[in-house]
Amino acid sequence: MKLLEIQQLSVSYGAIKALHGIDLELHQGEIVSLLGANGAGKSTTLRAISRMLPMTSGQILYKGENLAKIQAHNVVSRGIAHVPEGRGIFPSLTVLENLKLATWTVKTKQLAPRFNYVFTLFPRLEERKDQLAGTLSGGEQQMLAVGRAIMTDCELILLDEPSMGLSPRLCKEVFQALQQINKQGKTLLLVEQNANMALKIAHRGYVLENGRIVLTGPANELAHDSRVREAYLGTHKHSLGNS
């Protein structure tokens, strides 16, 4: 089943056009990776989906519903959680308070199973649950940001560069958790510059360049595509659009 369908989406920042009519779709249960260099428009795509940014044209359908008319704070209750670039945790709140706040739209009062789930995924968070989030290490903050997404009733999680600034070991830990979350039924749209890591856990991928999708396919094909290897996995940067 198509969970998310983006058609001809364009987004501008004032006069600067950041997305030029992109098409993208996600099926239930998938991990889809959105790759691209700095400034390609990856974060813009995620912000458009979660309605942090207005779209210029095109449409975003989630379970068939057009998101255009929905306000940002109502996107979460539709089932979409967004782990923003730079994590966006609340530094002067405790870990527990950060997680609790994410249950704002949750109807059930039975929160214990959710907390347990987050704490089994990230035992470090449980050890630090009364610590102020601002005092966590970068990796722990990333875990908290992902944990917050899981606390909502979401089916789709948008992740904006969860590997940013993490040591290889912590990065592996976070990606393993993401894989596990996916196995439990959540669909993931994973924005990454670390194409290597992302394509290892993704089922499919899209490559974004200057606001356009230039390549898409199954993750293992992308990982072996010579153009992707040269542009994102290899040593020298080289534009896909010109190849």
Place this chain on the structure above:
Amino acid sequence: MEIIIQQLLNAAQLGAVYSLIALGYTMVYGVLRLINFAHGDIFMVGAFIGFMLATTLNMPLVLMMPLTMLLTALVGVAIERVAYRKLRDAQRVSLVITALGVGIFLENFVRIVVGPQTRQLPAQLPDSVLKFGSGLIITEDKIWIILISLALMIILWLFVQKTLMGTAMRAVADNSEVIPLMGINLNRVIAVTFAIGSALAAAGGVFYGQAYSIDPYMGIDLGWKAFIAAVIGGIGSIEGAVLGSFMLAGVEVFTVAYLSSNLKNGIAFGLLILLLLIWPSGIMGKPLLKKV
């Protein structure tokens, strides 16, 4: 000794009123990074709403007080909705000027509606005179004002620390951009903040009107004092606003009692400058956290 105790009670009473106003400054600053310069006038509006309910409707305090708080809360919410919301992403200067304008509007509105005279709220608190041992005399209403104010502050503190809405208010102060991603309507959190801040100011207005007197321009002086108290304590901090308020009231009351009433404001403002030199972000204030 008796005199000192009496002066301490006077200071506590004034500090309680300052606190009830200062909390609104600090809470609104927390969520909007705005010094709401209309807040002193919201306090004044609260005092007059209380005055009207108590005089024209003969309402007893137990009814008048909550109703005054509710009505003033609505005034605060309306001001935010009408005057501030559209400017939220504009330069801070525009917002500050708007706030000053709203304050002047409120002063003139009240002056036209009820007249410029100084008035007194009917004494509705128990005001028996309590005499202790060696000549200590305390009027009961002072005790009530202090106790009810403290109770309101404790309720506020519990609300902000323990409830999800209170947590959201602290989260807005941290990082308002991420608030919608938690499924939280930022406008609602800000409206609740204005409602609570205005309601507390209204309580302060009613108490001030019981203890002293009210007029349409009372909010200017009291507003500045409470604002200073909030800054001394650390603007954005609830505990700081209360601490700063009681400190400022203490300095004022004892200056008047032992030095001269002419020195009151000079010493209060001097204290502000001195304390800010020592604690640039206020006593309990954090230096602005860099966003991670």
